[in-house]
Amino acid sequence: MRVRSLATQVWPALWSSFAAVLLLSSAWATTVPKGLIELEPRPAPALRLEDLDGGSFDLSQARGRWVVVHFWASWCGPCRREMPTVERMAKALVDAPVTVVLVNTAEDEEAVFGFMPVVAPDLDTLMDYDGRVTERWQPRGLPSTFLVDPAGRLRFVALGGRTWDSAEYLGFLRALFAGP
């Protein structure tokens, strides 16, 4: 009797606390991290480019998955600092429904070959040789990163270089890519 009474009194309280912790951790995971701005959803500009190996990527063929589009250039100091965190983020989210796409802005193979193997050896990049695709996306500067949802809409933009492999960012991205 006493046991039942205790259980009656204690378990609801424990469950409430547990639920509150779950709710809080869920809210933390989905809170937009500092430096990431939520956009009014709108169709992403076209993005169809080739990489250095002759492979190609067409954003319109990536429906159904999130796409991280990251613009960069080798001369840009913040790009150099940020790129390794993009690489670690891509590895950490390898099982998530997301494609990480890098776009080099207006440089040639020589500049990219001198950069990628040193800074982010496990990433490939698309080449926007004349910079016109980048111009169409109107990034706020370089580096610049957009999150495109599975319907092909721009949903978030990062302000400057960010630490993509931080717990805050990875938690948010995992929750976002997992969907509601």
Next chain:
Amino acid sequence: MSAALAGTLLLWTAAGLAAQQASRPAGPLQLKLSPRTPDQVAAFYEARGFPAPALVHIRAACFITVGLRNNTDKVVWLELARWRVTSANGSVQRLAREDWERAWTQADVEPAQRATFGWTLLPEARDLQPDEPVGGNLTLVRTSEPLTFEAVFKTGPNKRGGEIQLRYENVQCASDP
């Protein structure tokens, strides 16, 4: 307090910053001005495939790299039209994007180089979100006179949140040794 004063969040004056670099580490806006020598900028752009006639234009101008960060919790507006650069001889002309585009047309500069140059310039006008940095070159007609920079920044989503004013004195275009 007058309306004008109430609308001004801050007015800072930095005098005697004749050295190669002028900066303010704290405050609502973190601003750093770094004058570049003609050799520095020419080497940078030459390495990115700019043709010799373009480098002549680049060497003739005064390049000052600007680093800016919004340390406030509100939107700050970078608008170069609200910046004034003066010397003892009066206003110093800023070289805007359209000035460079004319030069690139004369010098047959390729689209890739034009794009790169554009991304290395400080944006003409842009909002800066809280904690957001922005950087790039400000280009001026070269002068040997000491320069005074006066920059006014509107704040708030509708530019109605008051102004931040920054003033730098005795900044100089850098020369080759």
